[in-house]
Amino acid sequence: MTSTPGLVGAVRQGSLRELNLAVVLGRIAAAERPPSRADLAAETGLTRATVSAVVEDLITGRLVTEADPAPRSGAGRPARGLVLAGDGxxxxxxxxxxxxxxxxxxxxxxxxxxxxxxxxxxxxxxxxxxxxxxxxxxxxxxxxxxxxxxxxxxxxxxxxxxxxxxxxxxxxxxxxxxxxxxxxxxxxxxxxxxxxxxxxxxxxxxxxxxxxLGELHADPDGPASFLHISGEVGIGAGIVLDGALFRGARGWSGEIGHIPVSPEGRPCRCGGRGCLEQYAGQEAILAAAGLAGADLPADTAAARLAELAGSGAADVLGALREAGTALGVAVAGVVNLLDLDTVVLGGGYAPLAPWLRPPVLAEISRRVLTAAWSPVTVRPAVLGADAxxxxxxxxxxxxxxxxxxxxxxxxx
Amino acid sequence: MTSTPGLVGAVRQGSLRELNLAVVLGRIAAAERPPSRADLAAETGLTRATVSAVVEDLITGRLVTEADPAPRSGAGRPARGLVLAGDGxxxxxxxxxxxxxxxxxxxxxxxxxxxxxxxxxxxxxxxxxxxxxxxxxxxxxxxxxxxxxxxxxxxxxxxxxxxxxxxxxxxxxxxxxxxxxxxxxxxxxxxxxxxxxxxxxxxxxxxxxxxxLGELHADPDGPASFLHISGEVGIGAGIVLDGALFRGARGWSGEIGHIPVSPEGRPCRCGGRGCLEQYAGQEAILAAAGLAGADLPADTAAARLAELAGSGAADVLGALREAGTALGVAVAGVVNLLDLDTVVLGGGYAPLAPWLRPPVLAEISRRVLTAAWSPVTVRPAVLGADAxxxxxxxxxxxxxxxxxxxxxxxxx
DNA sequence: CACTATTTGTTCAGCGATTGAATTATTTGG
DNA sequence: CCAAATAATTCAATCGCTGAACAAATAGTG
The missing domain is CATH 3.30.420.40 (ATPase, nucleotide binding domain)
Incomplete structure (x- = not known):
């Protein structure tokens, strides 16, 4: 693993078409409304002739279909909108x-x-x-x-x-x-x-x-870089940078659950002390809320907590505030390090977002240098448990x- | 800033040559010994004819020169090694x-x-x-x-x-x-x-x-992904992923100095509490070592500390141990998050590495889940203050x- | 309704870059 | 000295993009 930056494979004759297929298809996928071939030519800088040829390949390959006449106004031959095929x-x-x-x-x-x-x-x-x-x-x-x-x-x-x-x-x-x-x-x-x-x-x-990735996919108009936190028994994070998942050197990135939030605090099963998981993991929240022995199935515990919090149970609210603060400390560190502007609360955290969000935001605004210039958004995940x-x-x-x-x- | 992954510009006719110029030059730069045109053709999958044409462009552009006959053994016409030009x-x-x-x-x-x-x-x-x-x-x-x-x-x-x-x-x-x-x-x-x-x-x-980037550059055989920490008055970090600098969404990544290491600890000038800088920044180390009022120039402070530590001054050793532990807590979080396998101590930390390294490693091995499978390397920077x-x-x-x-x- | 302006999409000769085979260049080994 | 081997170049062929001309389809206008 030596540092050979950007050593992409050589570009052979045929790679040209391969790359342009990807470019054109990517634009069609990212477009707000079905683009015409002419739109694509203007956007990409390719000739209309080239775009036509590329699109023909995509259509015969069942990746793209022509949509109903686009809602384009004005004079001229009407454009034929291109959309991703739903049957390929x-x-x-x-x-x-x-x-x-x-x-x-x-x-x-x-x-x-x-x-x-x-x-x-x-x-x-x-x-x-x-x-x-x-x-x-x-x-x-x-x-x-x-x-x-x-x-x-x-x-x-x-x-x-x-x-x-x-x-x-x-x-x-x-x-x-x-x-x-x-x-x-x-x-x-x-x-x-x-x-x-x-x-x-x-x-x-x-x-x-x-x-x-599911979140990225479910909300195509969302930010291209964000931190997605899945709060289950353990706490995992997915880091999306510029529309791509960041996997780390060996693919084991995102172990946010073991970021220290209180260096000499509670012992963790990982061997360390004061890991986030001990303060904001599902078991920790349940214990702090006085529901330790309830032995709920993992995916209903969050719903149950949300229900209790909604009805104003004081110990549950306190437990969530504490968990949110711990989460905020860890997230502030991550945001300082990676300069992200969006944090998505997913998994078991999604239903608890109304109560977790305020303390998380509070810690971020206290601790993140750049928060003053450009605020950090914290929001619940769009997808539910099946993300x-x-x-x-x-x-x-x-x-x-x-x-x-x-x-x-x-x-x- | 919508999520349009990999939307690189379209590939026009001329881009082909542009890309292959980059591919070939990149190989020449990354090679251990001067490669021949034939080597490059074999490595990249391009034809020897194409490589020759590309190399000719690079030579006339004064980016590459032919080296002395390569030390290649065996029969056949000897290869002519290609190296980056030193006079372009x-x-x-x-x-x-x-x-x-x-x-x-x-x-x-x-x-x-x-x-x-x-x-x-x-x-x-x-x-x-x-x-x-x-x-x-x-x-x-x-x-x-x-x-x-x-x-x-x-x-x-x-x-x-x-x-x-x-x-x-x-x-x-x-x-x-x-x-x-x-x-x-x-x-x-x-x-x-x-x-x-x-x-x-x-x-x-x-x-x-x-x-x-300087470190990446100074040690071409080093790892492609690492965290480089510059310990000065503030503490900054450069994150190199796969041979490229990671800049964050707005280019403000790497603010490791304000990662919380003791959430309700010493107040920091950023407004937060318990930031790493308050425990491992230059001023904090000097204060803990009893040298607070010395008012040393920033770049000699580290040398002075190293000198004192080398001669066994107990309070300096204690201060460095404490700073190293705080640094280790923050670094453990970063490594858990990004799955990096190398941490470089740079700037003012470089001369202090012999004393900082052990506590940093100790915290990493305590707190990083994957450390058991593949150890994390912590080493001083190759370049000095002028990195x-x-x-x-x-x-x-x-x-x-x-x-x-x-x-x-x-x-x- | 005919006509023009306008925009879309296609066709086609031209061209640049890569390709693959043949050719030349240069050395080792017998 | 000659054959084998490897490096690099030459050259016709080919693939895909380019640019311009052309055909298609619609809105606006008198």
Whole structure:
């Protein structure tokens, strides 16, 4: 890993078309309203002739379709609007978590075309068993997608833990997994999707990362850089910089739960002391609210807290204020370091956002140097608990949009 | 600022050559030993014919020269090694700090060809006055460069503060600057260099950012991602990810000095409490070591502390241990968040590294989840106090290497 | 209703850059 | 001295973009 900046592969003759396919498709995807070929030519600086040729490739590859006459006023031949095809490739998103499995299918345009959640406590089951159930769920999702005329172009699996490049789950504490080689365990099943352009048929990634991508995907007009915090039993963060997920040197970025917020404070199971998780993790909040022994399923605990807080329970309000302050201390550090202007409260934090937001904002305005010039926005996530599954499917779709050549080569 | 990922400009016909110029030049720059045209063809996948054509452009543009016969063994026509030209374009690096001005010139190959430091307390002077002195220093640097056959292709100025896109210094607390429009103040002087490819003749950037780039530049075989910490009166950090500087949404990333390390601890001039700067900043270390009133020049304070620590002064050792622990707490949070595997102690921390390193490492191993699998390296910076000036010059050189077409168009 | 202005999208010759094979250049080894 | 081997160049072919001309389709105008 030496420092060879920008060493992209050489640009061969055909790469030109590959790159322009991506450029044009990216513009179509990012546009507010269906652009015409002429619009695209003006935006990109390419000739109308070139854009026409590129668009023709995209249309025959079923990535783009012509929309109804665009609402363009004025004289002249009416433009034909271009939109992402709703019946071409789609992404399969899977999620495996402590007490549920989920599968969903998202089409190119970003619409969720299929969604199933299977509730079950997975901790007693072996990884192989859990994955077998997941394959079953995925099979049904694929059947539904096929029935709708969609073709799955890849799959991504969200796991609540650290995943290495090979797709092995190195550590998923709440699931009780350690060094689980997901791809080889899945090899006994028929492949979920075909490999496209060298990308394996199933990509495994961290839940917090994919949830952040889901948020990016669900709100195309939102900011291009933000911090997405998933508050579950552990606290994970997905860092989106300039529209792309930042994964860190080894893909293990975002462990915000173990940022120290009180250096010699409560001992943490990670071995350190005073980690954020001990103050703003789900268990810590429940304990502070006097609900320690309630043993609620992970995904209902947040809803329950929100309900109690809404009815004005004093100890719950106090617990949330304390958690929000701890969260704010950690977030202030992150914002100082990365200069982000948006923080999204996701996962279990989303329903609690009304109570967490004020203390988080207070700490930010106290501690962030640049907050005076440009304020930091703190808002709840748009997607709910299934953000990771949707984000996983969206990551597949996004890969097609940023590199359409692979799909086109496959589709013929 | 909407989320339009990877919306690079379209790829026009001529971009092909532009991109391949960058690819080939980048390989030559990154190579361990002078590569031949055939090596480059094999590495990049381009044809030997194409590589020859590209290399010819680079040679006539004075970016590359043929080295002495390469030490290649075996039969066949001997290869002609290609190296970065030492007599073509060069970068001018400038630095303005509390008690000195610096100018240096770095050639394409990365050698420092000129270096001047002018010591003077700049706080009493107006920004315009300080900049006038800097222009004088820069003029002499340029004269020296010209005498050596070099052509300045751009300049960069390092400032200890926050700089916006336009080059205005929004806030440089230790210099006492606020909203200083550097480019327009410099407009009264003749331009230091010509504009190349739309980049203004002088780029203003944060000192910590440029120092990190200097480190990247000084150690080409080092890691591609690291955190570089400049410990001066304030504490700044430069974040290098994958060989590129990460600047944040607005270019104000790296304010590590105000990460909370003891949330309700000592009040900080930023308005917060318990900021790292209050525990590991130069003033804090001096105070803890019982040297508060010494009023040392900023750049000798570190040397003095190192000297005292080397001779075993107990209170200095204690102060450094305490500072190192605070630094370690903050760094652990950063490493958890960004998953970096290398931390470089730069600026005033470099000479103190022998004493700071152990407590920093201790906090990291306590608090970083992934430290067990892949250890985090903490090491002193290679460059000394002038890292920022060298890094500034290096940033100019780096821009030429990553985008040679601009220079070639200018050179004709 | 005919006519013009206007904008969109396509067609086509031209051109620049890459390609692949053939050719030349230069050295080692027998 | 000759064959083998490797490096670099030459050159016709090809691929994709360019620019201009052209066809298509509509709104406005008298």
């Amino acid at each position: 490739p789609a992404g399969l998103g899977l999620e495996i978590n402590v007490d549920y499995l989920a599968a969903c299918v998202v089409d190119l345009a970003g619409r969720v075309r299929h969604h199933t959640v299977h509730r079950a406590d997975l901790r007693p089951h072996s990884p192989a068993d859990a994955l077998a159930r997941l394959v079953d769920l995925a099979g049904r999702a694929r059947a539904d997608a096929t029935a709708q005329g969609l073709t799955l172009a890849g799959a991504a699996l969200a796991v609540p833990g650290l995943v290495d490049d090979a797709g092995t789950v190195r550590l998923a504490p709440n699931l009780g997994w350690r060094d689980v080689p997901v791809p080889s365990l899945l090899a006994v099943h028929p492949p979920l999707t075909d490999a496209v352009d060298g990308v394996p048929p199933l990509v495994v990634d961290n839940e917090a990362n994919l949830a952040a 990771a599954a949707v984000g996983a499917a969206g990551s597949v779709v996004r890969r097609i949009i940023t590199r359409p050549a692979g799909w086109l080569a496959r589709a013929g | 374009p060069a970068g001018l690096g400038l630095e303005i700090n509390v008690d000195y001005l610096a100018a240096c010139v770095v050639d394409l190959a990365g050698r420092v060809r000129h270096h001047t430091v002018h010591r003077a307390d700049l706080r009493p002077h107006s920004p315009a006055d300080a900049l006038a002195r800097l222009v004088d220093l820069a003029g002499r640097a340029r004269a020296d460069a010209t005498a050596q056959g070099l052509t300045l292709a751009g300049a960069a100025l390092a400032v200890p503060g926050l700089v916006d896109d336009a080059g205005t210094v929004r806030l440089a607390p230790n210099l006492g600057w606020r909203d200083v429009p550097v480019p327009s103040l410099l407009a009264v002087h003749p331009p230091l260099t010509d504009a190349v490819d739309g980049v203004p003749p002088l780029v203003v950037d944060n000192e910590a950012n440029l120092a990190a 920022a000036a060298v890094g500034a010059a290096g940033s100019v050189v780096r821009r030429i290497i990553t985008r040679p077409a601009g220079w070639l168009a200018r050179a004709g």
